[in-house]
Amino acid sequence: MIKYICKRLIYLVLTLWVIVTATFFLMKKLPGSPFDAERFNMMSAQQQHVILEQYGLNESLPKQYIKYMGNILHGDFGTSFTYTGQKVSTVIGGRIGPSALIGIQAVLIGLALGLVLGIIAAWKHNSGIDYFTMIVAVLGVSVPNFVAAALLQYYVALKWGILPVGFWTDWKCSVLPSVALSFSATAMVARFIRTEMLEVLEQDYIITAKAKGLSPMKVLMRHAVRNSIIPVVTILGPIVVNLLTGSLAVENIYTIPGIGSLFVDSIKANDYSTIMGITIFYSAFYIFVVLIVDIAYSLIDPRIRLAAGKEA
Amino acid sequence: MSRLLEVNQLRVQIETQHGTVLAVRGVSFHLDEQETLAIVGESGSGKSISVKSIMGLLPKNGKIVEGSILLEGKDLVKYSERQMQSVRGSDISMIFQDPMTSLNPTMTIGKQIVEVLKEHRKDMSKAQMKERALELISLVGISNPEARFDQYPHQLSGGMRQRVVIAVALACDPRILIADEPTTALDVTIQAQILDLMRDLQKKIKTSIIIITHNLGVVANIADRVAVMYGGQLVETADVRDLFYETAHPYTKGLLASIPKASEKGSELTAIPGTPPDLMEPPKGCPFAARCTKTMEVCRQYPPEDMLCGENHHVRCWLLDERAKALRE
Amino acid sequence: MDELFVRVHVDESEKEHIAHPNLTAFQEGWLRLKKNKAAVASLFTLIAIGLLALLAPVFSAYSYKETNYDIIYQIPSAAHLFGTDQFGRDLWVRTWMGTRISLLIAFVAAFLDLTVGVVYGAVSALIGGKVDAVMQRFIEILVGIPHLIIVILLMMIMPAGIWTIVVALSITGWVNMARLVRAEILKLKNQEFVLAARVLGTSTSRIIWKHLIPNTVGVIVINAMFTIPSAIFTEAFLSFIGIGMQEPKASLGVLINNGYQVLRNFPHVLIFPAIVIVLIMVCFSILGDGLRDALDPRMRK
Numbered sequence: 001m002i003k004y005i006c007k008r009l010i011y012l013v014l015t016l017w018v019i020v021t022a023t024f025f026l027m028k029k030l031p032g033s034p035f036d037a038e039r040f041n042m043m044s045a046q047q048q049h050v051i052l053e054q055y056g057l058n059e060s061l062p063k064q065y066i067k068y069m070g071n072i073l074h075g076d077f078g079t080s081f082t083y084t085g086q087k088v089s090t091v092i093g094g095r096i097g098p099s100a101l102i103g104i105q106a107v108l109i110g111l112a113l114g115l116v117l118g119i120i121a122a123w124k125h126n127s128g129i130d131y132f133t134m135i136v137a138v139l140g141v142s143v144p145n146f147v148a149a150a151l152l153q154y155y156v157a158l159k160w161g162i163l164p165v166g167f168w169t170d171w172k173c174s175v176l177p178s179v180a181l182s183f184s185a186t187a188m189v190a191r192f193i194r195t196e197m198l199e200v201l202e203q204d205y206i207i208t209a210k211a212k213g214l215s216p217m218k219v220l221m222r223h224a225v226r227n228s229i230i231p232v233v234t235i236l237g238p239i240v241v242n243l244l245t246g247s248l249a250v251e252n253i254y255t256i257p258g259i260g261s262l263f264v265d266s267i268k269a270n271d272y273s274t275i276m277g278i279t280i281f282y283s284a285f286y287i288f289v290v291l292i293v294d295i296a297y298s299l300i301d302p303r304i305r306l307a308a309g310k311e312a
Numbered sequence: 313m314s315r316l317l318e319v320n321q322l323r324v325q326i327e328t329q330h331g332t333v334l335a336v337r338g339v340s341f342h343l344d345e346q347e348t349l350a351i352v353g354e355s356g357s358g359k360s361i362s363v364k365s366i367m368g369l370l371p372k373n374g375k376i377v378e379g380s381i382l383l384e385g386k387d388l389v390k391y392s393e394r395q396m397q398s399v400r401g402s403d404i405s406m407i408f409q410d411p412m413t414s415l416n417p418t419m420t421i422g423k424q425i426v427e428v429l430k431e432h433r434k435d436m437s438k439a440q441m442k443e444r445a446l447e448l449i450s451l452v453g454i455s456n457p458e459a460r461f462d463q464y465p466h467q468l469s470g471g472m473r474q475r476v477v478i479a480v481a482l483a484c485d486p487r488i489l490i491a492d493e494p495t496t497a498l499d500v501t502i503q504a505q506i507l508d509l510m511r512d513l514q515k516k517i518k519t520s521i522i523i524i525t526h527n528l529g530v531v532a533n534i535a536d537r538v539a540v541m542y543g544g545q546l547v548e549t550a551d552v553r554d555l556f557y558e559t560a561h562p563y564t565k566g567l568l569a570s571i572p573k574a575s576e577k578g579s580e581l582t583a584i585p586g587t588p589p590d591l592m593e594p595p596k597g598c599p600f601a602a603r604c605t606k607t608m609e610v611c612r613q614y615p616p617e618d619m620l621c622g623e624n625h626h627v628r629c630w631l632l633d634e635r636a637k638a639l640r641e
Numbered sequence: 642m643d644e645l646f647v648r649v650h651v652d653e654s655e656k657e658h659i660a661h662p663n664l665t666a667f668q669e670g671w672l673r674l675k676k677n678k679a680a681v682a683s684l685f686t687l688i689a690i691g692l693l694a695l696l697a698p699v700f701s702a703y704s705y706k707e708t709n710y711d712i713i714y715q716i717p718s719a720a721h722l723f724g725t726d727q728f729g730r731d732l733w734v735r736t737w738m739g740t741r742i743s744l745l746i747a748f749v750a751a752f753l754d755l756t757v758g759v760v761y762g763a764v765s766a767l768i769g770g771k772v773d774a775v776m777q778r779f780i781e782i783l784v785g786i787p788h789l790i791i792v793i794l795l796m797m798i799m800p801a802g803i804w805t806i807v808v809a810l811s812i813t814g815w816v817n818m819a820r821l822v823r824a825e826i827l828k829l830k831n832q833e834f835v836l837a838a839r840v841l842g843t844s845t846s847r848i849i850w851k852h853l854i855p856n857t858v859g860v861i862v863i864n865a866m867f868t869i870p871s872a873i874f875t876e877a878f879l880s881f882i883g884i885g886m887q888e889p890k891a892s893l894g895v896l897i898n899n900g901y902q903v904l905r906n907f908p909h910v911l912i913f914p915a916i917v918i919v920l921i922m923v924c925f926s927i928l929g930d931g932l933r934d935a936l937d938p939r940m941r942k
Contacts, residue, residue: 015785026794142922144874146881147915150901158905204413210369211408212428212480213401222427223416230418245789248882253901264882267797275797279790287785302418302464602651610645635646 005295012287019283020072023276024065072280080274088277092259098168099251099258103243105178106185110239113182114189115229121190122197122228123220133190140187145242146249149180153253166255177254184242192235196228203227233297237290244282315382316520317343317366317488322379324361324370331592335361335374337544343488348514348521350535350552352528352567356588358544359524363490366522367406368396383487402432405481409493411473415465421476422461425449425483432484448479451516453509471502475509482517489514491523495530507534528571532556537624540564543589543599545615550625560627562604598630606631673935680931683924690921694744697737705738706730706889714907723913727903732896736913739891743918746803746892747872750810754868757811758818759861765819766826773823780816788813792875796884806885810872818864825860829853859936866929870922877918893918 080091121133156176157165164173200206201224209219247260255261259278266274324336336358343349353359364370366381368388381388383403388396400406408414416424425445429436436444442461449457452475465473474494481489491510495503511534514521525531531538531552538555540548540563548561559565566584586603589595595602601611608630616628630636674680698705703721709729717724723732765776795809830853873893879885880894881901888895893914900911 011781011785015782018782019786023794026798138923138926139919142870142926143919144877144881144897144922146878146901147897147919150897150904150911151915154904154908204408204410205416207369208408208414208477208480209416211367211400211406213397213399213431214427215397222419227416227418241787241789244787245878248789249878252882267793267882267884275794279794282790283786286787290785303466604651607649607651608646609649610642612649613645614642630646633646635643638646 004298008291008294012291015287016280016284020069020276020280021065023279024068028061028064080271088273091262091274092277092281095257095259095262097258098174098256099247099260102174102177102181102250102256102258103247105174106181106243107239109178109182110185110189111232114186115193115232117186118190118193119197119220119225119228122194122201123224125198125201130194133194137187137191137194140183140190143183145180145184145246146253148183149177149250149253152176152180166253168255168257173254173256177250177256180250180253181243181246184246185239188235188239188242189232193228193232196231197224200224200227230297230301233293233300236293237286240286240289244286315342316345316384318380318382319362319366320380320382322362322365322381323377324358324365325375325377326361326371327373327375333591334594335544335591336365337591337594338379339541339544339546341539341546341549343520343522346514346518346520347536348511348523348534350531350538351522351524351541352526352531352538353541354526354588356591357541358591359541360492362541363406363492363522363524366490367400367404368393369400369406398432401428401481401486402484403486404488404490405484405486406490406492407474407477407481407494410497411470411477412497414477415473417465420462420464421449421468422446425476425480428480428483444483445479448483449476451482451513452476452479453505470498471505474498474502474506478506478509478513482513482519485517486519489519489521491521493524493526496525496527503530504533510534528567540567544591544594545599545628546626547600547629548625548627550622554622554625558622558625560621560625560632561600561629562606562631563600598628608636671935674931677931677935679927680935683927683931686920687924687928690740690917690924691744694737694740698734698741701731701734703731703734705735705891714903714910716909724909726899726910727907732910732913735891735896736917739893739896739914740917740921742803742886742891743873743876743893744921746806746810746876747869750807750814750872751865751868753807753811754814754818754872755861755865756815758815758864759822759857761815762819762822763826763857766823766830777823780819783813783816786813789875789878792879793884796879803886806876806879810875814868814872818861818868821860821864822857825857826853829856863929863933863936866925866932870925873918873921 076087076089080086080088117133117136121130124130153165153176156162163176167173206219206223209223210216214222244260247258248264249260250256251258251260252264259281262274263278265271266278319342320340322336322339323334326333326335339358339362341349341351351359351362361370361374364374365376366388368391370376376389379389383399388399391399415421419427422442422445425448426441429441429444433441446457446461449460454460454472454475460468465476468476478494489510494510495506498506507530510521510523513519521534523530523534535552537549537551539546540555540561542563548555548559548564550558550560555564556568559568563584566582569582570584584603589599589602595612597610597612597614598604598616601607604611610630614630616630616633619627619629619632621627621632707730709725711729712721712725713727713729715721715725721731721733723736726732726735761776765773791813792809795812796805799805799809876885876892877894877897880892881898883898886892886895888899896914897911897918900908900914904911
């Protein structure tokens with residue numbers, strides 16, 4: 001077990017290193033400068049030199065690289081080009097809140113709704129509600145999140161005025177974005193647990209449970225659901241990825257001051273350091289989630305937990 | 313005096329995407345107190361479906377279309393699902409073939425035994441239930457019950473798991489235990505142990521057993537009476553000695569002949585050529601007519617009637633009719 | 642009835658009865674797929690969309706970039722089946738033009754993914770040993786990086802255009818296919834029928850071509866079915882946030898972005914391309930699921 005975690009941590013570091021390096025070199029190849037061309041050219045050579053110096057753009061490439069890597073290990077991701085003077089880490093830090101709130105809410109909605117739909121669909125296989133759930137699942141995965149978000153905004157916020165159109169004034173502003181973001185999560189969870197349950201329901205221990213004289217509800221909850229729910233943990237990785245990418249569009253549409261919209265803005269403004277900072281942040285976050293999920297899974301499933309115990 | 317269990321003219325249908333299968337076609341048998349009845353037959357003969365009907369555990373697409381199942385005089389076919397739930401696990405228990413998959417992998421075995429007690433013995437306290445579970449674990453021959461109570465199924469071997477399955481089934485002292493091929497998935501040495509266990513427990517708990525098998529060795533080991541099924545019907549029923557030594561039906565004779573004997577080294581194995589009939593369009597006469605070596609015209613046209621050929625020995629075969637005397641060898 | 646008690650001869654053929662005739666895996670799969678009405682409907686819908694994408698712009702009186710400020714924001718009418726946008730351009734033509742481009746990008750990207758993925762996975766599985774181990778490590782590192790991030794970064798440094806998008810999409814998409822192909826081949830390699838073929842003296846290349854590949858095709862096709870909508874989505878997404886296709890060229894993402902900007906007052910500009918993209922994704926999904934069910938050997942009874 002410990003061996004396994006160590007191995008994974010090594011991969012994590014390795015992957016992050018690859019990402020940082022790749023991002024660094026990609027950024028250097030970006031056409032266009034982070035600075036406003038007009039104003040920059042109007043400055044004297046000396047002033048230009050000073051600015052370049054400040055951002056460390058004067059030195060040779062390998063030197064810049066090493067300096068960058070060194071800084072990162074200290075948690076310093078450089079200074080933002082658009083939010084002049086502020087450290088990238090501060091800028092990102094300030095925007096984590098909204099993204100986190102919306103993300104967590106979306107996951108919770110996705111899990112709750114997805115589990116209920118998926119379980120009912122499998123239990124009443126081939127009935128009306130099964131087909132309904134399948135349709136919801138297909139739509140959830142096929143309707144692009146920006147389309148869903150846009151439509152939600154149009155109908156619920158604009159036309160019916162039930163919820164705010166955007167911005168970040170109070171909690172109500174997080175409702176529509178969370179809902180829009182949760183579609184894909186709900187679909188994935190529902191589909192997955194339905195498949196798991198259908199397989200579980202074919203197993204012999206379900207008949208054994210019935211032969212004990214248990215009512216259908218008890219068979220369902222104690223035996224079927226219990227065995228189907230554990231593997232759901234394994235799709236948390238893909239769900240997180242979906243949420244990360246989804247947040248780019250959703251935060252844009254609802255004008256949420258989160259990391260997603262920061263990323264898009266940085267891209268449009270060619271803000272190298274912020275782009276790199278966010279890229280590294282996203283990747284690290286994702287890899288951590290996957291690692292934690294894997295460890296959690298091996299702890300929850302008694303078959304794996306005890307088998308591993310025997311070896312160790 | 314009504315018998316413990318009486319199955320009369322049972323007919324069961326299964327709806328499949330290709331059509332309706334008449335899996336059980338007019339089967340009747342009985343079970344008395346403290347006896348072991350073996351039901352023998354190949355796959356598709358209808359034996360599993362027959363016993364599942366007794367428990368009310370037919371698959372969703374299965375239906376009892378005719379017949380009665382009397383447990384001490386009360387017809388189970390007429391019971392509601394609720395009533396059947398109170399029968400299952402307490403009056404009649406069932407164990408299945410594959411011990412590797414019969415137990416819930418994410419529940420400790422102690423919990424799985426207690427579960428059936430919780431369901432039917434609400435008079436017991438939690439402590440009493442645990443007591444009883446530990447008692448059962450050691451009753452089925454598993455050592456160190458305290459430790460085993462908290463273990464998960466995958467931590468036990470196949471033989472031990474089957475013992476646990478039996479413990480679960482006997483927890484509420486059922487009148488009848490139905491065992492559907494309980495030893496088929498086990499190693500030969502373990503098979504013998506499990507059969508011994510079942511015989512022991514039967515004496516201790518005074519339960520009756522219906523055991524389904526296709527292995528005549530198991531039959532010889534444990535059964536008091538035997539019922540042979542073919543093509544959805546019962547072709548021969550007899551006390552175990554009579555079945556082996558006064559075999560009447562050609563199919564049963566074929567089964568016995570196909571058992572390889574160590575003394576016949578070097579000679580070919582005898583098998584019964586052909587395959588069982590299609591139960592979507594069952595043959596109108598005797599189901600074995602197409603594969604029998606002594607088929608007569610009447611066999612093809614009319615299903616044989618139930619004939620008595622010894623004490624407790626019933627056969628369905630036209631050969632035993634007096635009109636066929638000349639053709640019997 | 643007495644006269645019936647006479648011996649009869651039983652014909653050999655009566656003894657055995659076979660439930661239904663033998664079909665190859667593909668034939669059976671195709672039959673099963675045909676029964677799945679949703680999948681068949683999806684197939685037809687996709688063909689219809691494909692045809693419209695190909696032919697509608699050709700047969701239309703308008704071009705996709707022809708502007709006409711006299712007729713801006715018109716709702717659907719006989720002259721303009723989908724109405725016009727803020728520049729007076731005919732939306733019918735633009736929608737199908739956009740579909741054409743989106744589909745093109747998606748198919749080419751999926752094809753590239755397929756090629757690279759299949760070769761990588763097959764080589765990895767067939768050679769095995771150390772080479773396999775190294776190739777897998779490489780994939781494990783790649784997998785740690787969210788796909789979309791790489792795509793966005795690449796889009797930023799390469800000049801805008803169709804081929805850029807295609808390349809960017811392909812660069813990370815092949816990983817999934819490689820993994821699936823490798824898993825499938827490993828599974829097959831160890832199955833008994835390969836051992837049987839070996840024992841009979843079949844050469845290695847013959848084993849590869851006649852046994853391994855036909856069985857892997859199922860997995861490849863199914864995965865491709867899911868890669869395409871993924872590519873369409875990614876392209877649309879990129880164009881929506883402004884770094885994909887650029888105006889005046891049309892792609893579904895560009896059109897939806899356009900429509901979103903004027904959503905408040907003129908919803909029709911968004912609705913039509915939205916419907917088309919949803920239809921495409923839904924149909925591929927259903928078709929993919931249907932294919933997977935149809936080709937799954939476990940379902941064959």
